[in-house]
Amino acid sequence: MLGMSNGVIERRSIDVVPDSERHGTPISQFTLWFGANMQVTAVVDGALAVVFGADALWAIIGLLIGNVLGGIVMALHSAQGPRLGLPQMISSRAQFGVYGAVVPLVLVVVMYLGFAATGTVLAGQAVNKILHVDDAAIGIIVFGVLTAVVATLGYRWIHRLGRIATVCGVIGFTYLGIRLLVTVDVGALFGAKPFTWATFLLAISLGAGWQLTFGPYVADYSRYLPRDTPERTTFLATFLGSVIGSQWSMTLGALVAAGGAGFLANQVGYLGSLAGPSAVGVLIYLVIVIGKLAVNCLNAYGGSMTILTTVSAFTRTAAFRPAVRAAYTSAFLLVSVLIAIFASADFLDNFKNFVLVLLMVFTPWSAINLTDYYLISRERVDVPALYDPAGRYGGWNLVALGSYFLGIAAQIPFLAQKLYTGPLTDKLGGADISWLVGLTLTAAVYYPLARRTTTPPEQMIYP
Template sequence: MDQHRSQHPPNADGSGGSGLIETRSIDYVPARERRGKVWHQGPFWFTGNFVLTTMVTGFIGPALGLSLGGSVLAVVLGACFGTFFMAFHANQGPRMGLPQMIQSRAQFGIRGAIVPFAAVVFVYVGFNVFNVVLATQGLQTVLPGGTTLWYALLIGLAIVLAVVGHDLLHVVQRWLTYLLIVVFGVLTVGAIAHLQPHAGTTSGGSTFTAFLVVFSAAAGYQISYAIYVSDYSRYLPKDVPAKKVIWWTYLGAAGSAVWLMSLGSLLASALPNPDAIAGLRQVGNDILPGFGTFAVVVSSLALISIMAVNAYGAMLTSTSAVDAFRKVRPTVKARVAGIVVIELVVFAVALALPADYLANFNNFVLLMLYFLIPWTAVNLVDFYFVRRGHYAITAIFDPRGIYGRWSWQGLTAYTVGFVAMIPFFATSFWTGPVAKALGGADISFAVGLLVAGVLYYVLTRGLDLSAEEAAIAASDRALEGEDAEGPEAHNGTPLAV
């Protein structure tokens, strides 16, 4: 595994120093520290999405009475649609050398970015709560121990992985990919051969409504990954082809989502009481006694890995939020403290989670969609159509810089986009008037993307990009200076601005 070189200069042969724990945080990754292979994005996001929570998303269609064919079609289209936006964020990592969410300061302002930051931390914590619950249930099928004990152990392991950081997470995800493909390949063949799915119970308008609910859930689930894509592509060389970064990310994330969500739909269509853990055990043990239990254990281990990925991202986002109001020196100690605090919150929420977590999970996926859609629209429109990938990186850390503390264009587009979605919301606790008129169909994601994206583009038409050129040039000179001096010159601190 390549080691981070932010505390040690490279050796004559180009190899890194001997440090184990990642030292970079929300700061810029200099060109001389860039390395890695672009195809590694594929297995990283394949395993990142190949977890039991992904399969649970596939349960939604059959639970609403949708047929297996309709459920599979809905998750395939929804997952492919949502991954489209997520994958295009991956290209921002190599171009900017920054974690995903801190880049939002260019659209929302140094302090204004706290608005999407708050929603994102909610997503991270929510996902890790569901992940630790499922992982605990899986391991308790073969091992003793109470819920509280397992929560503590699993969260502790996730903390260790997140603290070591980027490189270890990439290696773990890559090797888990090979194991998961083999195990779930056998499970999928066995499920197709042994299970008999029942017919759907919906008809007419209710079928269309159920289809849209599943489509939105699958799309929202995938879009939720957009919040940390660049966290794991920011160490790639600057000149890596954009198409390769985007497509490797897309193939990995969409491939595992389509596979596992479809398998979830099959299990839910054939089993009287669908449950992720029990379903896997039953199908696997029908193939070979004990194989189902083995598959559950493997799946639980994969959940630990993605819990670490979520904790890592939550630390970066929360650090970015605090740094906007009180300057944070992104040291290793600060990284560790941020990760531990986030996971303590996860631990507390998991202990308080109601027994009917699946119903809550469905609502959670929809809430993610609602809060993240306007952000992803604004962020992508800015990167690809407004500023076209040209940013003054040092100004992203400077409240007096060109991006300012608050950016009314980004905040307005986000707020209006979110408000425009409200009449189209359809959840178990509230349904908007337009959604009611459509029979409960939720098309808010399309409204949010269109309104927030188009409005942001319109509001920034008067932006004087030529005035930013001097700041970008000064930033480039400063970044080149850091690269020439070596990473030890800044010791993991954002460039002075």
């Protein structure tokens, strides 16, 4: 099996995937991202829009707008994969420098841990329902082991899991939707609350934030596609898979939050009870586990890639053996499992704040990466220089780092967080538009400065 060690375990890490090992079609991007978004955490994310005050109808519309806007940014990152043949975050060295890229890399690791831990809490509840046990730690540990196995096997197996998750998600979530229609007067849920801009913009932010936080690792899963794969095709397959899958899940979440009295207290248990007979409930719990396993493998695989990229900046290593990647993946998952065991209280409130905090950190990174790749470098990257701090991109790029921190700082007055609400947020009625400020301002500042200081190659340079 090309690109694999011993025919099973992927042998590539942060090195370039050569043309001889490229395989697959863009449809794999659709099934991967559709399956990864047909899962319970996306349901919770959609429910948050209603929990924090939006009417169900306006919440669904706002979530759709956010998913589309964020999905465009996310899919533009995915389109980089076939051309570069690299994991997503190592390409950040072309903007930030070999050492400077460590700054967003470390924050990406924190993001991976947060999503892995919070998702494992919900998946662990579903595992416990299937096994009929009460100890939360058992379900969390079992789920962590399952994630470790698939993430260690690597790229091909993660895509296979995405196809399984797509089929299971469509069947399971369609059934839950039908059950909701026959048990709840869905029509009565629309218009139950007055429209307010603050809650509508919050719904948009939740949808956009969900998509934007995929940006730092989406190219990890498109880098094996043949180099001549059209960028438009990769973009559309990723965009449609992620937006349709997430919107489907979030719509269900908004409806169950508006019409399900028991959902807030026990999200996983509510979906199981909505399924009806206990035997069918077990199947829904299995669908929940498969969906969460698909996205958690992305977290673990991408987390290990990001850690290896960080380490390689100082060791000058361009590739790592499968055993090393497996060790980093296992260590990452061990930490996420420990977090899941000891930090599962107040899940809904903590998750809402976690998503919005991540928005503040990653929208400036996306703005810089995409502005440089598509508008300044024009898809021309000196790949060998990404591994050499004495090369074209240097150790530190002060223009990118300055623009990045400015983009973060500019969002603070617009934040609507549990511990801090910005002064301009109050004037907007509590609406959080920090992600939009960070995205546009960072690009506006970085573009003219980078045009004067950046010297991209005349054409792509591969090893």
